[in-house]
Amino acid sequence: MKIEFEECLKDTPKFRQYLSKEENDIEHLEQRLERIIKMCTVAVDSGKDYIKNQSAFATSLWDLQKHFSNDKNAHNALGKVIHCFQEMNKYHTILLDQASRTVLKNLSVFVKDDINQVKDYKNHFTKVSESLDNALIKNAQASKNRPQEVQEAVNILAATKSCFQHTALDYVNYITLLQSRKIPAILSTLLDYYQACGTYFHQGSDLCNDFDEFFKSVSDEVNSMRSSYHQLEKSMQNRHTSVNDYTENNINQSVNRIEGYLFKRKSKGFKTWCRRWFYLCDNQLVYRKRSHEESYTVMEEDLRICTVRPFNDNDRRFCFEVISPTKSHILQADSADMLSAWINALQKSIGAALQFEPQTRRPSSSSPSSNIGSSKKKIHWEQFLKIPGNSTCCDCKGSEPRWASINLGITLCIACSGVHRSLGVHYSKVRSLTLDAWEPENVKVMMELGNDIINKIYEANYTEESGILQATENCENAIREAYIKAKYIEKKFVCQIDSVAIEMGLNAEGGNSENDQSDESKKWGVKKFRRRHRKDSSSKSDDDSINFPSMNLNLSREHLLLVGENLNNSTVQCDNRGILGSDQESTEGEDNIIEEGSLATFNSNLLLYKASAVHNLPVMSMAFALGADKLWKNSEDLNRTPLHQAVLSGSVMACEYLLLNGVPINTADDLGYTPLHLATQKGCIAQTYLLLKHKAQYDSEAKDGKKPIDIAVDKRNADIVTLLRLTRLNEEIGVNDEGNGEDETYKDVMKDFSNFASSQPRLLRNRNENASPSRNETEDKE
Structure with a gap:
């Protein structure tokens, strides 16, 4: 048969x-x-x-x-x-x-x-x-x-x-x-x-x-x-x-596999009806003719942006409507049961597709910042592949990766991306390079890392004797899954903190080794870092070289060991479209600033803290791999978190990287200052917008009685005052409007701030500095 x-x-x-x-x-x-x-x-x-x-x-x-x-x-x-x-x-x-x-x-x-x-x-x-x-x-x-x-x-x-x-x-x-x-x-x-x-x-x-x-x-x-x-x-x-x-109830009506004939109303001409075989495929609604045709037609390319509802505005029975932002489709089932089955299956498919979407904030009336209109855009994804190591999958080295993990900063093939999704978003947040729209902050994070850097951290100690087979492009899924879980969840191939400490001249208990007992003046540090890119490979200068942080620890100057120095020296080239936007505009430059500490104090938590202060994402990634606690606070520095330090560094990408990796957003220091307080105090509009977008509490009160908006008013920063007031107003509108919270004016204004902060941060900062008091009057309170 x-x-x-x-x-x-x-x-x-x-x-x-x-x-x-x-x-x-x-x-x-x-x-x-x-x-x-x-x-x-x-x-x-x-x-x-x-x-x-x-x-x-x-x-x-x-x-x-x-x-x-x-x-x-x-x-x-x-x-x-x-x-x-x-x-x-x-x-x-x-x-x-x-x-x-x-x-x-x-x-x-x-x-x-x-x-x-x-x-x-x-x-x-x-x-x-x-x-x-x-x-x-x-x-x-x-x-x-x-x-x-x-x-x-x-x-x-x-x-x-x-x-x-x-x-x-x-x-x-x-x-x-x-x-x-x-x-x-x-x-x-x-x-x-x-x-x-x-x-x-x-x-x-x-x-x-x-x-x-x-x-x-x-x-x-x-x-x-x-x-x-x-x-x-x-x-x-x-x-x-x-x-x-036999009954029609025997038809397979699972969420992803419902299929059957529907009448489809044509949108042009006389709007006649034709009967087609519909089914769901890869978050798409597609159909084909009954015979003599192998290909299918995509009716909706992305179910995540669609809604479905019954349609009763005509004389036909069993009709429903599939609506996207740009068009509407009228379909007709054969019976009431099939109408209900199709509507339920499409709604479940839309919900399932949204669950697998990278973690973007959803509108919510209970959250004052949930309706911020993120400035997303389609990227020239080929440019990501020019970052060292990104031209092949980070885990299996498969060719032509088309997916990325935005919190790890790596590119992946479709097979490995499926395993990453199964790890959970607290380990890996997967996004498509070709299908998804990207926020500017995510682009900045991706440009700072890359497969070469991450693999030199997460595969530093991999050997065949480990008993775990390394994933390859055509390996079985069980091998791929076991390798990726060992790599990112169990972190079996990362250099242990004791090994790093010994390499730095410390013993496992934190004291100096025998060779260094007489040299108590040695320190360790993390250098301020930002990857640069150049457009023309024929012209090179000192500014074109990139010092990638590494697991190797080299003596950079007398009595100072820099963590993660000279991993790789290379450049990233991109064409005039330039998706790899620099973070230079949202920081205070390089200035060769180094966060230092005594060798005796070296640990992963302090490493993350100091790397955040100099927006050094590769070393921050190393710290997470070494086991840094996302909830850790520095008791020696007002009980501040790495996110506080990232805000003080002026870096949007460092803040976004910490938030993507689960660092709490509303933790207050000993002064009662949250990261939003500090961003407002420093006048960092892009950071303020980023924190509000990630649901930072806009009305938390510090020990001196000041809220972020009070600080913004004192600093005469009109843009930040506008952001905070609009956020509060939007929450009030949302509560009064039966919890809808869909004020279009608010979303448009917030989107404009996002675009301005992303494309012209220096101009935005200068505009506020010209309207602000002198720097002596705006000294940070620490």
């Missing part, structure tokens, strides 16, 4: 495709058999040309063998038979009468009776199918305001559908039985002819004896086929009882 009977009952495109293939197959078989009959007739009628025509007959059998190229046993059996006939061809001079009674008669009967019977039933099936189509159209067109017309259409449809289902089963029955019978029918005819040859030709007896054993096995196989054929015939006759048990 090549087709399940349910496919016949559903009349799926797969069923129609099966019919087309089988019809072509039978036609091909008929042509070959007719040629065989013709050649045999010529051999009988043309005694003088018998030998020549016998050769042509053998040739036609070779063509027949090709028909069974997918059936090894039949293919081999035919090959043996044909070879035997060719050897016996020189002895066949008196077999004309026997050939006429075997080959010509049996195969002609097979063609006239069996094949023509299937062809006749094809015409009947086509007529019934057309009747069903007409009944479906009439049923769909029946006005719900005319009950009698509706009932008549329903009755006709039910009768026609039942007739069609029985006819379809009969048609498949005839085809299946024919395909099952053709091999034994043809082989048995040829075997009869072979036996006649052995009888009439004493000269070929020796040759026949050589093939007797083989042909005996073929004969047994044919008998077995015949027995199977009779059993199949009986089972096929019982299939009709399933029609009464």
Whole structure:
């Protein structure tokens, strides 16, 4: 059986495709058999040309063998038979009468009776199918305001559908039985002819004896086929009882696999209705015609931006509407049950797609900053692949990665991205390079890291002796999953903190090693860092070189060990489109500032704290890999968090990196200052916007009684005052408007701030500095 009977009952495109293939197959078989009959007739009628025509007959059998190229046993059996006939061809001079009674008669009967019977039933099936189509159209067109017309259409449809289902089963029955019978029918005819040859030709007896054993096995196989054929015939006759048990509830209606016919209203011209086979595929709603078409048409490319609802503004029943920001589609189901099933399945699919979307903040009336209109844009994703190591998958080294983990700063192939999604967003936040819109802050994070840096951190200690196979492009999914979990969750290949401490000159307990006991003045530090890029590879300068932080610890100057120095020296090139926007505008430059500390104090938490102060994302990544606590506060510095330090550094990318990796946003220091307080105090508009977008509490009060807006008013920073007041106003509007919180003016203004902060931060900062008091009057309170 090549087709399940349910496919016949559903009349799926797969069923129609099966019919087309089988019809072509039978036609091909008929042509070959007719040629065989013709050649045999010529051999009988043309005694003088018998030998020549016998050769042509053998040739036609070779063509027949090709028909069974997918059936090894039949293919081999035919090959043996044909070879035997060719050897016996020189002895066949008196077999004309026997050939006429075997080959010509049996195969002609097979063609006239069996094949023509299937062809006749094809015409009947086509007529019934057309009747069903007409009944479906009439049923769909029946006005719900005319009950009698509706009932008549329903009755006709039910009768026609039942007739069609029985006819379809009969048609498949005839085809299946024919395909099952053709091999034994043809082989048995040829075997009869072979036996006649052995009888009439004493000269070929020796040759026949050589093939007797083989042909005996073929004969047994044919008998077995015949027995199977009779059993199949009986089972096929019982299939009709399933029609009464079949209902449309048997259709697969899982969230991702619902499929079936819907009427689709055309959006142009006369807005006529056409019937198409719809299904869900990769967060897309697609459809195709019933037959003679392999390709499909995408109706909606991204279900995440769609909604679905019933549609009652016309006289057709069972209609619903799929709405996207740019268009609307009216579809019609066959029944109320199918209407409900489609709406529920589409809503669940939309929800499932949104759950797998990278973590962007959703509107919420309870959150004052939840409606901030993020400035997202499609990126020139090819530029990400120019970052060192990004041209291949970070984990399996597969080619052409098209996905990224935005909190890790790496590119991934589709197979590895699926495993990353399964880790959970607290480990990896996956986003498409080609399909998703990207926020400027995420782009900044991606440009600072890359596969080379992350792998030199997370694969530093990988060896084959670890007992874990390294993922490769074509490895099994179990190997890929085990490797990625060991790499990012268990962190088995990261240099342990004790090993790093010993390399820096410390023992495991935190004291100096024997070689360094006399040198108590040694310190460790993290250098201020920002990756630069250049547009022209032919012009290089000192500013073009990039010092990537590393796990190697080199003595940079006397008594100072820099963490993560000289991992790699390379440049990132990008074209004039320049997706890799620099963070230079939102920081205070490089200035070779180094955050230092005593070697005795070295630990992962302090490493993250100091790296955040100099916006050094690679070292921050190293600190997380070494086990830095996201909730840690520095008791030696007003109990501030790494996020406080990132804000003080002036870096948007450092703040975004910490927030992507789960560092709390509203933690207050000993003065009661949250990161939003400090961003307001420093006049960092881009950081203020970023914190509000991530749901920072805009009205928290410090110990001196000041809220962020009070600080902004004191600093006379009009833009930050506007941001904070709009956020508060939006919350009030949201509460008063039944929790909707969808004020369009607020979202437009916030989007403008995002665009300005991303594209022209220096101009935005200068504008506020010109309107602010002198720097002496705005000294940070620490």
